[in-house]
Amino acid sequence: MELSTRDRALLTALEGGLPLVARPYAALGERLGLSEGEVIAALRRLTESGVVKRFGVVVRHHELGYRANAMVVWDVPDDRIAEAGARLSALPFVTLCYRRPRRLPDWPYSLFCMIHGRERAAVEALADEATAKAELSGLPRATLFSQRRFKQRGARYGARDAEGRGRWTISTAA
Amino acid sequence: MDDLDRGLINALQDGIPICERPFAEAAMRFGLTEQEVADRIAALREAGFLSRFGPMYDAVRLGGGLTLAAMAVPEERFDEVAATVDAFPEVAHNYARDHALNMWFVLATETPERIGQAIAEIEEATGLDVLDLPKEEEFFLSLRLEA
Numbered sequence: 279m280e281l282s283t284r285d286r287a288l289l290t291a292l293e294g295g296l297p298l299v300a301r302p303y304a305a306l307g308e309r310l311g312l313s314e315g316e317v318i319a320a321l322r323r324l325t326e327s328g329v330v331k332r333f334g335v336v337v338r339h340h341e342l343g344y345r346a347n348a349m350v351v352w353d354v355p356d357d358r359i360a361e362a363g364a365r366l367s368a369l370p371f372v373t374l375c376y377r378r379p380r381r382l383p384d385w386p387y388s389l390f391c392m393i394h395g396r397e398r399a400a401v402e403a404l405a406d407e408a409t410a411k412a413e414l415s416g417l418p419r420a421t422l423f424s425q426r427r428f429k430q431r432g433a434r435y436g437a438r439d440a441e442g443r444g445r446w447t448i449s450t451a452a
Numbered sequence: 453m454d455d456l457d458r459g460l461i462n463a464l465q466d467g468i469p470i471c472e473r474p475f476a477e478a479a480m481r482f483g484l485t486e487q488e489v490a491d492r493i494a495a496l497r498e499a500g501f502l503s504r505f506g507p508m509y510d511a512v513r514l515g516g517g518l519t520l521a522a523m524a525v526p527e528e529r530f531d532e533v534a535a536t537v538d539a540f541p542e543v544a545h546n547y548a549r550d551h552a553l554n555m556w557f558v559l560a561t562e563t564p565e566r567i568g569q570a571i572a573e574i575e576e577a578t579g580l581d582v583l584d585l586p587k588e589e590e591f592f593l594s595l596r597l598e599a
Binding site: 289329 | 502
């Protein structure tokens with residue numbers, strides 16, 4: 279969808295998150311010279327169109343005690359990826375699931391998912407369970423635990439530059 | 453963080469209502485005022501349990517580029533290369549992982565074309581190859597964790 283000047287102003291105003299007051303959309307509107315109703319209508323439209331993909335709480339998993347997070351990957355034949363992806367995404371402990379390109383010879387894997395847990399052994403058991411339930415047993419697989427986090431930052435939608443383009447960056451699992 | 457905070461986080465991970473009084477439902481459920489709900493969220497954010505309370509944007513629908521990138525970094529160069537990579541404003545997060553490809557980061561750029569340029573610049577700055585692994589299909593997205 280084409281973003282209006284108003285949409286861009288709203289996304290920029292939300293960069294720091296929703297104001298933490300009882301009527302946050304009225305507070306946002308006040309800053310932008312919009313009514314509460316106009317802010318709500320614009321945000322609903324941006325959410326329905328998918329520009330805003332989630333509107334909620336984003337937790338820092340490490341701080342919540344999820345010290346073990348693994349990227350689990352399989353080399354799935356192309357004609358089986360869609361079905362395997364659907365099976366994986368139905369599992370409650372799988373938080374993200376993507377098809378990505380292989381980069382041979384270094385990286386033969388085509389299906390990715392993320393599994394978060396409080397303990398490494400528990401995540402390994404879940405990776406085994408995911409493999410079995412998605413019918414991926416016997417296929418090449420790797421489980422990559424995160425060791426250190428260097429950079430994690432919130433999504434930003436900054437001020438517009440000289441050309442009028444909104445400058446933005448985003449934090450999400452790509 | 454107490455049980456009430458955990459309950460609030462779990463309730464709001466499914467989404468913040470977009471309506472005049474978005475905290476009213478949670479306030480009623482947990483026996484708080486709306487302002488108390490808002491204050492607890494502010495305190496959780498302050499304490500670092502939440503990285504965000506609000507929208508996550510879809511980079512591609514905003515006209516931008518997004519990819520997952522991986523590098524195989526020699527152990528003795530790891531900190532130096534991490535600093536170089538993190539200095540790029542387009543690098544959204546960066547994790548060390550236990551694999552020959554041991555550095556994994558998300559690149560989010562203003563335009564799709566900028567992804568290739570940023571990768572070339574990172575390769576130039578580090579002397580190492582960068583694998584570009586953009587998503588081709590998404591099967592799910594709900595990063596929900598019980599607090």
